[in-house]
Amino acid sequence: DGGITQSPKYLFRKEGQNVTLSCEQNLNHDAMYWYRQDPGQGLRLIYYSQIVNDFQKGDIAEGYSVSREKKESFPLTVTSAQKNPTAFYLCASRVGWVGSNQPQHFGDGTRLSIL
């Protein structure tokens, strides 16, 4: 089945540690996104990528980093500079071109907590 796989489902971070969240899609989508969701809130955009080897900052990129070396993979690193990383992280993808009227497809999220 085509879809988006996020791993792990639960992740714990120690003080001063960087952690990496995995996102893999087999939908052959060009665009991929990372969102952060806090309890009872909507989604806020962290980073997005429209093509391999290119990505842009979203609204809350500070303390996060990404890479896009392969079309199907868009890992997110939560660095020690992110002082409040506890949240639910969602990855999404979309069929490419700018302006197209296409929905985003979401993974089932990774819940990150601080030890």
Place this chain on the structure above:
Amino acid sequence: SQQGEEDPQALSIQEGENATMNCSYKTSINNLQWYRQNSGRGLVHLILIRSNEREKHSGRLRVTLDTSKKSSSLLITASRAADTASYFCATALIQGAQKLVFGQGTRLTINP
């Protein structure tokens, strides 16, 4: 404030009743999308309505869009317990349509 603001924040109704959720936005859009999120899960796309469309249907779902008022509504008819979830509107702006801006959602509870 948010581009997309939803109303009400929470809604509780009896099974079989209709549920209506509203979304308002501030900036001109390319399209508006509605998503559902079950507790602890990812979002599932429900309906996309383009800026030149006024109404769309999908099964028990009906979405309207009024660009003059910058607002949209989602109607779920004959609700079921399985409809219990959070519902989000998201707008694709004309400038930057590759990104979506999400509202804070409406938490819908269907009581059996």
